[in-house]
Amino acid sequence: MSMFCYQCQETAKNEGCTVRGVCGKDEEVANLQDLLVFVLKGISVYAEKAKTEGLDLSDKTAPFIMEGLFATITNANFDADRFEELIGEAFDLRDEVQKKFEKVYKENHGEEFSGELPEHATWFSDDISDYYDKATDVGVLETENVDIRSLRELATYGLKGIAAYGDHARVLGKQKAEIDRFTQKCLAATTDDNLSVDDLVGLVIETGEMAVETMALLDEANTSTYGHPEPTEVNIGVRDNPGILISGHDLKDMEELLEQTKGTGVDVYTHSEMLPANSYPAFKKYDHFVGNYGNSWWHQDKEFDSFNGPILMTTNCITPVKDSYQDRIFTTGMAGYPAVTHIPDRKKGESKDFSEIIELAKSCDSPVQIEEGTIPGGYARNTVMSVADKVIEAVENGDIGRFVVMGGCDGRFKSREYFTDVAKELPEDAVILTAGCAKYRYNKLDLGDIGGIPRVLDAGQCNDSYSLAYIALQLKEAMGLDDINDLPISYDIAWYEQKAVAVLLALLSLGVKGIRLGPTLPAFVSENVLNVLVDKFDIKPTGEAKEDVAAIMAGE
The missing domain is CATH 3.40.50.2030 (Rossmann fold)
Known part of the structure; x- marks a missing residue:
């Protein structure tokens, strides 16, 4: 195979793209993306070692690592020249971090560092042609154990989502040292062959916890700069x-x-x-x-x-x-x-x-009209919680039977018509909570309202998924419930790329159980890892819309 990528939902045969990405990226770009992540891991290894010596370099490493990971998200960047530049910049940063680590190590121990290092921290070339040769050897398949590989990639893809959210927040002047430190810690951990499956499961859950923190930070950045979204x-x-x-x-x-x-x-x-x-x-x-x-x-x-x-x-x-x-x-x-x-x-x-x-x-003509009318938006956390008493009353008197979180991503495959079918099949006492472009599967349907509450509450971008978690947590407190899973809320999530993975891990870290995920389960989740997720969180694949709706409304 000339490449291997399975980070998105549309990956070939739900196994992996091996010649050209379904997204359109060619083998050169796919492999250069792998090499960039490889060197970012090397930066993180040195930064983590420096941290054990009392030197925190995360404020230096995290901004670049986040940008680098962001560039590798599905459908973000297809430009090989840009990845060549990023890899060169990554080598420069790795060299800088290495020197700072070695200096502080010598000061602390009175001798040069001579410990073992993974190749991520040692391989170097200033010949760009070498990038292309090396890139074919450093991708996903360099980890032979399928379960270790699955967990490493699950954490890495969640971290890519965190990187995107974190970069947006940083652009607006918001950052958090805890998130920056985790960024390098997580990447470095994926190079550590001493970590067990249990250790990596813990890392995946911690990635979810940090996704919650990052989405909250971005929410703060957006709303403090531009105000709270309004209906x-x-x-x-x-x-x-x-x-x-x-x-x-x-x-x-x-x-x-x-x-x-x-x-x-x-x-x-x-x-x-x-x-x-x-x-x-x-x-x-x-x-x-x-x-x-x-x-x-x-x-x-x-x-x-x-x-x-x-x-x-x-x-x-x-x-x-x-x-x-x-x-x-x-x-x-x-x-x-x-x-x-x-x-x-x-x-x-x-x-x-x-x-x-x-x-x-x-100099251009005006747009050709392809639609007319309006669609509703702006139902983020501030709006929904401002009428929380009305929402709770509607639940308690039976006007709202169920909330269904149908956030996430849209995609090209016909199987995604499932989410339109679910929206149509849901009874009139069900309210859809959404964020992300999954909304386009049903946001132009005339589903009406319940006592003035629209049956599709659109919180915004996938970046705004924090609103959905916040609403659930606040309703749990307001209704005096002990467990978030006792709420009349079901989760029917559409995923496509790595920000959706971060959202999924965020929900798991909050203890949400019974999530339906579709239109397919991730190819990068091995059978054993899937069994862990099923046993611990009752994750399940989407099925037929009519049967799923019946189960959802029954709280199953």
């Missing part, structure tokens, strides 16, 4: 002005684009993951912020065509770019695609420069 009817039609379409999850990019397009005659629309930006108070002051255009990420090949104007991808998810819009799509942050213009990161104290995109937009 909003989001326009899905278009105007006659030229427009810019912005996708991804980076609200700072959204803010700066809106500021720079003021008074230019150019409208701004969100796409897919950026839809929830429409519900933040800080963005509502811009009268050229029109609404949302289109659906979830995998529709972009058609919707980017019909939009006519430039598109800005701030993070994942990018699908293979068509020639018809290649000259008007841009990436920024950790996103990237070959032959696509990349907007450089902001310099300290300055904004990113989106002038090239704005000037292009002025």
Whole structure:
């Protein structure tokens, strides 16, 4: 095989992509991503050793590690040149951390360090052609034991989700030393052959705990900067002005684009993951912020065509770019695609420069209307908890029979129609709690409300999944329950990439049991590891919609 990747739900045959990724990445990019993670682990090994000598370097290592891991998330970056640069930067940082460790070790022990180190900490080349040779040997399959491999990858993929959330928070000036320290600790642990299966199970649960902390930090960063999302009817039609379409999850990019397009005659629309930006108070002051255009990420090949104007991808998810819009799509942050213009990161104290995109937009036709009307959003934790007494009353008097958390990711496979079928099949006393682009499978259905409470409560992006956990925990306290599993809440989660893995591990760390996960179980979870998750948390695969709904409403 020329590559091996099984980190996303759409991996070939639910086993692994071995020639080219279903996502579109080629073998060179897949292997370079593996090599980057390999060197990031080496940085973490030295940083952890320095910590045992009393030197905490996590404030130096974590920002780069998070960015590097973020770049390897599914559909984020397809640009081999960028990964070559990142690997070179990783070697430079590893060398810096190594020297600091060796210095403090000698000061503490009076001799040079001579202990054993994994290859992640020792292999080096300044010849880029060597990157491609080495990259084929350092991926997932370097761990031979299938259960150890499964747990290492489960922790690593959860950490990739944490890295994405943590990077967004850091952009908005929020960071937490505990999260930074865990980032290097977790990566270093995946190189330790002395850790047992039980040790790694503990690491996976700790990854979930840290995912909760990171999502809470991001929630604080977003809401303290842009206000709490508020119930909003989001326009899905278009105007006659030229427009810019912005996708991804980076609200700072959204803010700066809106500021720079003021008074230019150019409208701004969100796409897919950026839809929830429409519900933040800080963005509502811009009268050229029109609404949302289109659906979830995998529709972009058609919707980017019909939009006519430039598109800005701030993070994942990018699908293979068509020639018809290649000259008007841009990436920024950790996103990237070959032959696509990349907007450089902001310099300290300055904004990113989106002038090239704005000037292009002025020469483009206005978007082709593909829908009309509105869709609801903005039902994050602050909104829901402001009417908690009303919600609890509706539960106690039987008007609400069940909450069903249907958060997570959307994807291309027909099997994801299951989540639409579940939404249609749920009885009228069921309320769907959602976050992430899984919502596009049912957020345009007319499901009505229960006493003024919409039957689809959309908390926002996958980044906003903390709201769903927060609501559950607060309802547990308000209703005087001892166990979160005693709530009338069921979990029917759609997963696709690594942020969804972080959300899953977060729920497990909170003790949530009985989660249905689909449309398939992760290929990277071995049979023995799955048995552990089933025994401890009663995780189960999604089945047929009608049967699942019956079980959900029965609390099973």
